Amino acid sequence: MNALIAMGTWCVDGLSRLGKCAVFFLRTLACCVTPPLKFDRVIKQIWFIGWKSMPVICLTAVFTGMVLALQGHPTLRRVGSEAFLGPLIALSLIRELGPVLAALMVTGRAGSSITAQIGIMRINDQIDALELMGLNPFRYLVVPNLIAFVFAMPLLSAIFDVVAIFGGYLLGVRVLGLNSGAYFGEMNNYVVLHDIATGVYKSMCFGALIASVCCYKGFHSRYGAEGVSSATTRAVVDASVLVLVWDYLLTSLIS
């Protein structure tokens, strides 16, 4: 009986948290479409989320491409289809790995930082101070992050794809001796606009998801250093898990 009660409580708490997060997201959306928009803060956040994530995105992308080439090449060689290494790497990246891995890396780098920043503002009364100045904290803190994430994620994902394809080229062509023309030529034949569009949709959704979860966790951070630390950890874990779950749901829908 106790186990049943505990399970029920857990479910109700989970649904309640999900509901609060959804209300938070809808409130942010409402602020996105009503003036005034803090344009300068949007630009600043695009710079912070997008530009400052470039090194980590490029680094992880090049190794991802190399690993894909390393794993794909022997398998394709067994069936005599090494020429398809290019399309294999490109399609894996553009449809799935690019958006997902870029989202996970950005969650760790920028998402965690945003949660900690908003969390510290919460515990130091800075958010209350904003409200008492007659400013809407959503408009000032959450909306710029949401817009910046939605804009920056497809760009970061595209950069991830390009760098990873280059990484695959370095290993497949320069190290494993595959023909350069075959690597890029077959890619042109197999990658279609729909694949690229799928990657862009996914990245935009992931951007909205990461921004909502990370800002929500920061906003509802508990007091003290431990509260902010816990909120940051939860934000990264929850956003990462949700990115993977959402990726599955989107892929099912698009397929």
Place this chain on the structure above:
Amino acid sequence: MIRIENLTKSFGEQEVLRGVSLQVNSGEFVALVGMSGSGKSLLLRHLVRLMRPDSGRVLVDGRDVGKMPRYELEALRSRVGYVFQSGALFDSINVFDNVAFPLREKTRLSETVIRQKVMEELDQVGLKDVEHKYPAELSGGMLKRVALARTLVRAPEIILFDEPTTGLDPIVVNSILNLFDSVHKRLKLTGILVSHEIPEIFGIVQKIAMLHEGVIAAVETPENIHHSQNPVIAQFVAGKPDGPIRYR
């Protein structure tokens, strides 16, 4: 005029405010004193609807703060200055930008006028030379004075101070309290000062309200509080560990 009527607030089983009633007339400066954890800051937060009561109400100029629509609440908040215990300065921008922040965000004043107003306020609080410093580079006393400058630059009609002198040395405490006194006399503000600084506050407020066990135990002039025979007030003013006030 601020009027608090039978305000109650609980957190789970813990009843913090059990029916607080208090009136602060226009132009009056009232100190709110009481033991740590008695709910003074909590009460202050209810006045600007940073928290909502379980029951009771707060009236500002006859209007119920709890029932105000959003636009009216924002109008009220723009009339109220709130100096937080922590200062609540934005730590990613410097002192000048902190004080200029409400003017840049809420007014259409030119940058020249904003600069002039900010420097005037910083001069008033004796911090004209720290405009380029960041909050992390300031002492506790300086932080509180910058917070006061940021509040005053908006020209509020009502000002609420939440323990603005806690943790500061006696000289800084007196300088800040004198600053409040001069601001109050100059601008004729209605104010509530949450403080533990007894007897330093006696000279600057018209009334002292003591919050004890969730209710206002007394509202008296500083003179009457100083000579009160009420055992609770007498113990608190004298700072004696033994008496009717039990501390945790």
